[in-house]
Amino acid sequence: MNTNVVSTSGRGTARRAANSKAVAAGARAGFVARGVIYLLVGLLALRIAFSDSGGKQADRGGAIAEIAEKPFGGVLLWVLGVALAGMALWRLSEAVFGQAGPDGDKPAKRAMAAGRAVFYGFVSYSVLSYAAGDKGSGSGSSDQQTADVTAKALEWPGGQWIVGTAGAVVVGAGLWIGVRAVMRKYHKHLKMSEMTKRVRRAVDFTGVFGGAIRGIVFATAGGFAVAAAVQHEPGRAKGMDDTLRSFAETPAGPWLLALIALGLAAFGMFSWANARWRKV
Numbered sequence: 001m002n003t004n005v006v007s008t009s010g011r012g013t014a015r016r017a018a019n020s021k022a023v024a025a026g027a028r029a030g031f032v033a034r035g036v037i038y039l040l041v042g043l044l045a046l047r048i049a050f051s052d053s054g055g056k057q058a059d060r061g062g063a064i065a066e067i068a069e070k071p072f073g074g075v076l077l078w079v080l081g082v083a084l085a086g087m088a089l090w091r092l093s094e095a096v097f098g099q100a101g102p103d104g105d106k107p108a109k110r111a112m113a114a115g116r117a118v119f120y121g122f123v124s125y126s127v128l129s130y131a132a133g134d135k136g137s138g139s140g141s142s143d144q145q146t147a148d149v150t151a152k153a154l155e156w157p158g159g160q161w162i163v164g165t166a167g168a169v170v171v172g173a174g175l176w177i178g179v180r181a182v183m184r185k186y187h188k189h190l191k192m193s194e195m196t197k198r199v200r201r202a203v204d205f206t207g208v209f210g211g212a213i214r215g216i217v218f219a220t221a222g223g224f225a226v227a228a229a230v231q232h233e234p235g236r237a238k239g240m241d242d243t244l245r246s247f248a249e250t251p252a253g254p255w256l257l258a259l260i261a262l263g264l265a266a267f268g269m270f271s272w273a274n275a276r277w278r279k280v
Contacts, residue, residue, distance in 0.1 A: 023090050028275045030087020030120065033080045035271030037063045038210075042265030045244045049257040058261075059240035060123065064130055074131055081128035084120050090280065091117035144239070150225065151234035160229045163237070167225025174219025181211020191277045203277070206270035213263025217243060 040063035044056050056062045067073050094113035098105035153163050186207050192200060221243045228236035248257040
């Protein structure tokens with residue numbers, strides 16, 4: 001038997017499985033789930049901006065806790081966790097077989113897809129663990145977790161350089177996210193020709209505004225990590241919740257945080273647009 005034929009056939013079967021309707025459905029469900037989380041984080045941040053947070057955290061943990069308090073919240077969390085697992089599976093298939101598009105086989109794109117697969121796998125696990133009864137999973141303070149990780153890292157040999165480099169990478173990622181959103185790079189990933197003119201305007205508004213704000217939040221969080229490294233103070237590093245609250249401490253006060261909150265909510269809506277029109 002020709003082993004090359006068998007190998008080629010096996011790869012073809014695997015690629016077809018990766019491009020199957022099930023994987024595509026998982027990806028679209030994942031975009032819906034991501035949209036829900038960003039929308040809830042935006043709404044929680046908006047409440048914080050006007051001093052009505054009720055002790056809630058404007059981060060993923062706060063969003064999970066918010067869902068859990070609603071009628072059928074446990075069921076919704078299971079659905080959310082499974083949908084995020086679908087997103088992780090889709091990103092994994094991109095890492096193994098390449099993304100849709102002419103340059104989808106580039107090593108850099110595959111590496112990014114692999115990183116996203118790990119991230120969404122972790123988020124899915126934390127949500128499903130919370131739904132299964134582990135209330136400490138997924139709902140913990142992102143601020144405390146960030147401070148704890150930073151403190152441990154600073155104790156390592158060369159810890160300041162490690163934390164500082166990680167922070168700089170996050171700053172760079174935030175700027176990259178924001179610039180690509182403003183340049184509307186997402187157009188190549190969406191079926192723009194299938195949208196009406198009104199829908200395209202709405203998608204561009206949420207994509208540019210939401211993506212730019214998301215990039216700003218990432219870059220700001222990375223900046224705090226760099227400051228923690230330079231000053232050797234773990235407390236300087238901030239999670240999502242404290243990063244968002246920091247915008248209210250600027251001269252613009254709560255109005256800047258409100259703008260950031262609306263941007264995150266807009267990105268949630270943009271994620272829903274991806275669920276409908278993304279090329280997967």
